[in-house]
Amino acid sequence: MWFVRVNMTDLSASIEEAPEAYKILGGRGLTSTLVAQEVPPKSHALGPNNKLVFAPGIVTGTSAPTSARISVGGKSPLTGGIKEANAGTSWAADIAVMGIQALIVEGFPKEKGKYWGISVSMDGSKPKVEFFDATEYAGKPLPQVFPDVYARFGDRISICSIGMAAEHGYGNSGVVFNDQAKRASRYAGRGGLGAVMSSKGLKLIVLKREGAPGVKIVDHALFDQGRKNMIEALRTHAITKPKGGLNTYGTAVLVNIMNEAGGLPTRNFSSGRFEGAPKIAGEAIFETNKQRIGKELYNHACSPGCIIQCSNTFHKPDGTEHTSCLEYESDWALGADCGIDNLDQIAEMNELCNNYGLDTIETGVAIGAAMEAGVIPFGDGAGAIDLVHQMGKGTPLGRILGGGAEMVGRAFGVTRIPTVKGQAMPAYEPRAVKGIGITYATTTMGADHTAGYTIAPEILGVMGKQDPLSPEGKAALSRAFQATTAFIDSSGHCLFIAFAILDIAAGYQGMLDECNGVLGTNWTAQDILDYGGKILKIERAFNEAAGIGKEADRMPEFMKTEPLPPHNQVFDVPDEALDSVFGDL
């Protein structure tokens, strides 16, 4: 296994054997460990001392199902804290089979305005890095970039890049990877890591996997057994099975659910219910596609080896493709949070976010905040599309929006700004669903819906003895959820395996066996919790040293004072309960 270090100061690369001490680390576990060790916490996120770390998961690149995730880590320009964002893409599988455990981008370009690309290929058993001038690819929407890169390097490559949002240095800018149809659509979206990559003068990382040795598996029999159990769990669970919830309606299947629950944040988090929700929901996407292309359209895989296949496409009235993928979070942020109920307008904004390299959640919430400020009215789809263009083009207003929701609040004097640690809140209203609020408040990542996802069934059995609705019970559960999730983010599995592994004990054991098979470890469910807990502690220590301590683990003030219709609840989890999440870790 290799650590590839790319130095953007002198355009050099070093290929080192990965240290033995890091052998069991992958994905988020490895990015967060390296960032914590090598980046001074008080350094500027866009300065010479930050680093950008890429790491595939432990089982990524193997035949383990739904496991082609790549973690991207660094200090976030949006939150000022540690950040890990991950994406499903063939790029993840490719870097893993090339034996690269981590790719670390460091240094700082001497020349401003110039962009470089690197291509990584195999030189015998060792990876090789070559630099090329990529300035010609800058300043363009990504659909004009990816085809040229494929034409230059051939079809059998994977691409990592950044868009114009990152070139502008926005806190709202993601790192993008190709999907299976060569679209620039798979984002490690949150926290502004695109801007970190741009600050290094790095525009493209092209992987050429030809001749790659593949991922070493220590115990093949155990791995195969785990893999079979995981496949079986994913294929039988109602949510993850073929033509199940995610494959049919995509993640936007949650729009109507959250709306009926009174927890769909609407018009900049002023209501939990949006009257236009049914028109933009997963069911509406499915039916609209059916009307427009004349047949039922089930979703596709974002990356090789995925069984769940939740990525959708949305089609224009003439049947041609408009955008992929219109996720729940994107659909909500660009729709309900802006009071927009027109799927064609939402699809256009989603496509523009993909093209400019913007995080859809931060974009929608920033526009919602601008609507609150009166920049354009709520529900103004055409106006919102124009604002996304302004973000891409870098007009003064676009740059304020590109700084994220909190920056919009500061620029326009808006007090209702739904952020934690500077990051916009996703699509689950914490006043209606208080459990998620605890995770939003306390996660090291800033408000993040993917930070607390699941737990081992056997750990759950122990937890269940606490009152899960008491503040202490919720805090304990959030802690266990966050630790388990940190492990899944390290394993390389997509978080959507969570549904199957929580409900099907053999599925959970399958995940353990896959990891134990690859690494030769003997992990149990408790070990997983400990592994995840260690990652959380590392991240937490980095944040504290960066000046982001427990006083930042708080919800915005308005959520404690403004009751949210229709349930008319405030967020009333006491600070002590929030503090206990990490205090008792």
Added chain:
Amino acid sequence: MAVMTLDVWLYGDLTRYGGDSAGPGYANPKVQLPEGATVAELLTYLGLPTDERGITFINGDLSAMPGLQPDLSHSLKDNDRIAFFHLTSMWPFQYRHGAAMIGEMKEAMFSSDDQGLHHAYDGPNKDERE
């Protein structure tokens, strides 16, 4: 007997039980029933077999999950909003922990061994857990 009007929402393939659909993928019939009618009586009126519905809400309070339907004898009131979801819908536990439920649902969840901390309550998943 006094008559009440119910604001009924049907999603996905349940749309067909709601007469004319209101838009792609949903129907919103206004149903008149004698005051105090139950969820079971509403389902009978709609012709919707109870095992075809999954997640259900009454005025934003969760009242049923696939395989867990403690709401059948719940009495409805005038102007109640009742939403029925198809079986391919989902509400992952982490996104509903602490959300509002009707009393019958709270009791059913918290009296179960796992306190309701699962994603699905029926089919192979349930058997697997038992």
